[in-house]
Amino acid sequence: MKIAFAKVGRPKKGAIVVSVAEGGKLSPTATAIDGESGGLIAKAMAGSRFTGKAHQTLTVFTSAGRVLLYGVGDPAKFDLKWAETAGGGIYAALAGSGEKEVTIVMESGDERRAARAAHLALGAELRSYRFDKYRTTLKDDDKPTLEKLTVMVDGHAEAKKLYDVEAAIAEGVAFTRDLVSEPPNVLFPESFAQRCVELKELGVAVEVLGEKEMTKLGMGALLGVGQGSRRESKLVVMRWNGGAKSDQPVAFVGKGVCFDTGGISIKPAGGMEDMKFDMGGAGVVSGLMRALAGRKAKANVIGVIGLVENMPDGNALRPSDILTTMSGQTIEVINTDAEGRLVLADALWYTQDKFKPAFMIDLATLTGAMMVSLGEETCGYFSNDDKLSDALKAAGDAVDEAMWRMPLGDAYNKQMDSDVADMKNAGPRWGGAITAACFLERFVNKTPWIHMDIAGVAWSRKDRSTTPKGASGFAVRALDRLVRDYVEKT
DSSP, X not given: OEEEEEOSSOOSXXXXXXXXXXXXXXXXXXXXXXXXXXXXXXXXXXXXSOOOOTTOEEEEEETTEEXXXXXXXXXXXXXXXXXXXXXXXXXXXXXXXSOSEEEEEOOOOSTTHHHHHHHHHHHHHHHTOXXXXXXXXXXXXXXXXXXXXXXXXXXXXXXXXXXXXXXXHHHHHHHHHHHHHSOTTTSOHHHHHHHHXXXXXXXXXXXXXXXXXXXXXXXXXXXXXXXXXXXXXXXXXXXXXXXXXXXXXXXXXXXXXXXXOOTTSOOOXXXXXXXXXXXXXXXXXXXXXXXXXXXXXXXXXXXXXXXXXXXXXXXXXXXXXXXXXXXXXXXXXXXXXXXXXXXXXXXXXXXXXXXXXXXXXXXXXXXXXXHHHHTTTOEEEEESOHHHHXXXXXXXXXXXXXXXXXXXXXXHHGGGOOSSSSEESOOOSTTHHHHHHXXXXXXXXXXXXXXEEOTTTSEESSOOSSOOSEEOOTTHHHHHHHXXXXXXXX
């Protein structure tokens, strides 16, 4: 869908979106159209429950064509997050209407109008995402008709400039959604790595390590997970050098289990198809690198993703096996379905050891326990650094991606001790997300670090304001915002 901006006026074709404040107060354009149409808008409102409350919609056919009334509620609350929700709602209301073009008329005159217009368009762009790649019998009735969305606003040139930055981030979100949506016979370690290599076109330096290189590095944990698959495991290192040469880099590390059967500790058949998105953390890191490169971020950023398949082959990892990690620490395997932390153990150690980042953040669809704790609405995260933790929470709040800090501590950490090795890869049932984070903390040394367990938020089971059902791309925007506010501005 094409996004455009123009000065306020009367659209000449397509659907028109006008605002109505709570209590039924029409915007100037809505008032003009109502007068020209013999009061059709007022009559439609009187015969409905539409009152202008926030995010209410009502379609009216007038002499000017299709008019979508959009409730703004209290205009004083019309902030950037509100604008994104409105953009998504407007797109959803008109996507399959038969209209090819829609113009949103924004007549607010305050100093933030350009920014709100940019985020209104962003919300529509995010909501318009579809993954129809394999739907060969898709009927026309199931396809969106909208091809162009124009936002009319005073200061449209400034709005366009602001939107261009956000559009690069939206492309990063879409990149993540594409990766997470792909089936595992298409997206496996080698093909995933190739998708990342394509980021070179945007200026990202990409290096792909195979099993031979990882063996030399001593990555016994990551390689152990992948040893049951015919697909070779990979470690992909992406570098965006947008800052000064002397600037210390920051790093993001992603779990990329392209399909997780559970291995020898095999999962139940019901729901196993969802395990195609067990590479969601790696998908977010890849999308983030695309977003940062797309907007030319003034920061040095490292993205590292460990890519494996966890399969129950005759050569697969067994419960009671002991693995030696790149750090030299040993791990007793209690459950081969607790594999993501094994991948991250070597990826985290490699990242902190090679790049000496100012901080590291890892992302993983790691535990069902996190979904038990916070459901599918909020991402739980763990940190060894209060300042970094506060910055991530602020970034999430700014882009409406909900996050909640979870505890760490010695009492939980000791539960991961093993009788026959330095640690075990699975602890007691209770507090499983916490003990998993404690396990990962053993591989970060003193580096400021956050672990984000995105198990509940990587996939949306229903349509949301700016996220259609399916892969969400959750955390790409929050982490981009963290880089903007915490790295580029310091």
